[in-house]
Amino acid sequence: MGMASMSSGSESLRLCVFDLRRGQNEGQELDKILFFYPPDQTFSTQLSVIGLSEGLITFTRLFSPEAACEVIEAERHSHVFYEAEPDIWMVMVVEKNKEIEAIWRVDALQRILKEVHSLFVMFHGSIRALLEKEPTGGLTRSHLYPFITDYLNDLFVGKKLQLPSFRETLKERGTVQMLTLARDAAIEVQSLVGVLDSCAGTVRCHSMILFHDLLVSTTLSPDDTVDVFTYSVMRLTRNAISSGTSSWSYLRKGSTLSQISSRSSSPQLLGSSDPSLPSGNGNNAGRVIRPLQHDKWSKGTDGFLVTDIWGRDATPTILLQQTQERVYLLTYQYKNLTLVLLVPDNAIVNGELDISFVKHQVIENASAKILKVEEKITKGWGGENAYHVSGYRYLIVDTDMEVSRASPPGKVATLAKETLLAQNKLRETVDTEKSRTKEEKDMEISIRAKNNAWVMARLTRGKELYMALEKASETLLDATDSVQSFSHKYCSGVFSMD
């Protein structure tokens, strides 16, 4: 009966989803497994990962009833926990390997789990709701398998899974990256948003506008904005559709080629280990919808994006977190401008007929404004390195608004490995400090690393600044001054300490 090896072969990642309320009787343990990656692992391996996780969740609750197990750090693996919904846990087991630079921040890994879960909920509703709808779990499994597998495919570069390592320490997953607008462009955008809002007649629509992979405007709540933004950058923006284009967003990794190669294996991965794949998923289509499938979106002749993911000529719907309402997702693209229109389903009575009416309204009423906005933004657009500040490598996070801005990845890549590692550790320290208190932390840490680089963190009123400076001659006071002037110039003094 031996215990299945936790480190068989070259598996660098395991990811599972399980429900603590299921399979509590002996012999029914398999019932709790809702998802396991890689799916070709034996059941005993799957159960061993889940058994350990479950054991430690119970164990830690003895001492910490309010917050159960978040991470297990072992010599060779990190097990990262996330309780996605009450009693529904996602656990990611990643192999530590210094040679391939597999050095992470637990919080960054946890954000992956959070991201995939909130995207899942956006399309399919909560896992618990699916389980209640169909208590055998078959329906849930048949949705989770393709969804998470498609999501993971985005993290592959070639055959290698690339998790957010220390090299991405100056990035923040689960936040939105914004475009800064000039005043005149902002006015144009405002007026375009007004038009989009009223495209479905009396029922107010939500909208989100992106330029390249940056957010221009949104009328959604911050949480919903993050989800829709994430999906847009993954699949809808111009860069995402023509996926050969490299992106500076961490949301899309490798080239098309590698995605195909990793995807080619996915059909047999999907649901293969679930014998009870049910037909029918409540969408009448008789098949499982895979919103994260690659290369399924393209631009139609009318400028709206089309896909057959939801079936031929079917318009996708998503669930908004804040209002719990289902909305239709329409995407219009003009050059690098992507407009996401979210139409409440009570505005759509006659199905596709009403949809085409809304589309018509957009083209009719907004086209001219879209043209103008695109022109204004393009004129003021500084390119990929628009937010580079010479001499600085930085990340600014507004945790309340879930917005971040960072030095362009190409510039961050010029930092020495030691600097990035030190910055990564510093972020870990800050993560720990933040997790210990519910109040907003006000703190400042500046470290001069062995290689003389300064890595710094400043937290104040829900805003965070991380910065790396590699000028060797600087003293603590010089480094402080640098932060100070950066804060005054680019952050309206938020991080200034005087």
Add this chain to the structure above:
Amino acid sequence: MMTSDLSSSPSSSGTEFADPNPSTDPETNSERVQSQLESMNLSEPSEVSDGSHTDYSGGDDDDENAGAVEVALSNGNEGGVSNGCVAGTSVEEEIEGGEASSRAEYPVEMEAGEEPPSPTSSGYDGERGSSGGATSTYKADDASEDEIREANVDGDTASQHEAAWLPGKRHVDEDDASISWRKRKKHFFILSNSGKPIYSRYGDEHKLAGFSATLQAIISFVENGGDRVNLVKAGKHQVVFLVKGPIYLVCISCTDETYEYLRGQLDLLYGQMILILTKSIDRCFEKNAKFDMTPLLGGTEAVFSSLVHSFSWNPATFLHAYTCLPLPFGSRQATGTVLQDVCASGVLFALVMCRHKVVSLAGAQKASLHPDDLLLLSNFVMSSESFRTSESFSPICLPRYNPQAFLHAYVHFFDDDTYVMLLTTRSDAFYHLKDCRIRIEAVLLKSNVLSSIQRSIAEGGMRVEDLPIDRLLRQKPNQGQAGHESPRDVSVGTGGPFGLWHFMYRSIYLDQYISSEFSPPVTSHRQQKSLYRAYQKLYASMHENGLGPHKTQYRRDENYTLLCWVTPDFELYAAFDPLADKAMAIKICNQVCQRVKDVENEVFLQGASPFSW
């Protein structure tokens, strides 16, 4: 009173279990964890539960009849320095046996005064000298030889809530089913790889057999998968594991300490055990996996509890350096000379100590003593009553020096504080060592060393208030007081110059550190512990594995401004007022370093045999 969750567990079924704090949540029973691991058929927890659960008859009035739950309010929390375990609740429960009147002296003793309701002060009394009348209140306790203590000295509530730290084990009536036990802020466990409990900081080891088996199951479950578990994090809790051959050590803590330091604490705990037993215990486990080690450690609870206590007050536990009692150069020199003579006569190590501080030490040629060994050795001697009553000759092991072999330690106390330790490899050396001690004592008396020591204890160590302020700095306009006042006047009640509250200086070459006395406003025990925890974090972050040491660190939060400076020669850790001016703080740090260099002949042991290892 029966608790259903307990009776459901195999080991205690049919056992009448009188639990003063019955678990309200049957889901959170440690037995369940095991069953979860077991249900996967993947681990084989040892059969530790057979009969090892103590039968708890209902007639135990300590726990049942008088088992009222005393609620100690801890809302005297001081701002940001609270280490509150349960967020949002300022209530800690404490079982108070009504009949146990002896315990009434320290009714509030959650983690040995860890969360007394009011700020407390602690330290070796006397040694703090004039730094506060607080500790002198407890001078009377000297009779009972409590060297290490904590005393509540909050002006308002001191009379109601007094908690003195006493060595030894507490809360033996608890086990893993007690809510109070689960809420202890820091647990330490030592167990064997078959799951047999060896030591638990709280609760009776035998009653914790089931829990111990759970810990063993977790460790071996991961081990069977070809890995080794180091840390589990859950909210504010960290569970830290350390495997040393057949011995498993586990810490479960919600104190705000780093993983690195908690692991270091387990390492020291293991070292303390080795110091008492040597590593040859491994062989006992090789012969018999179910070997019960507890009898071997019988009577040493005080040693372990005092070590655990030192984790929150003794910087040596994380700096891995030792500290000397400040003494005139001549006194230390005289002591060192006679110690060296003694070593030349076949003694391996000769030390004169004052409590945990070194007066002088010497080693035989090529023999060097690791600061951790020194820490464990002095802890062992200081926490064992028997050493004080007569000269002793006792086998000990220095884990860093040679974990396999016993040495023999001759210990003699000259007075309440000062003692000599002579270590030898020869088991028949008692009379020789006694002669050596007589020689040493003669020199100490002749050179008035013992009285210098007493004077030093009374005067205390360096104080931030005494730092000479550079004339230039003093004239800075932002320091309101004019230059005619002495620096000490400038800073009354606010620590040292320009918001300096405290510092520690570690000489890398000497393996020694000097730490300033606590000054206002860092006066209560809670504040001091909080400052040490801040230092520990700073230390851990400066010495990050694979990255460090970093060169400089500046850290400011709502409690402190901390500055750390690491050079090839020394490390400086300084704590300032959170509002301290950065530029000024840097200047003050430079002055502290200068000041330490000025007095290094008095505060450090110089020219001892080189301390390499």
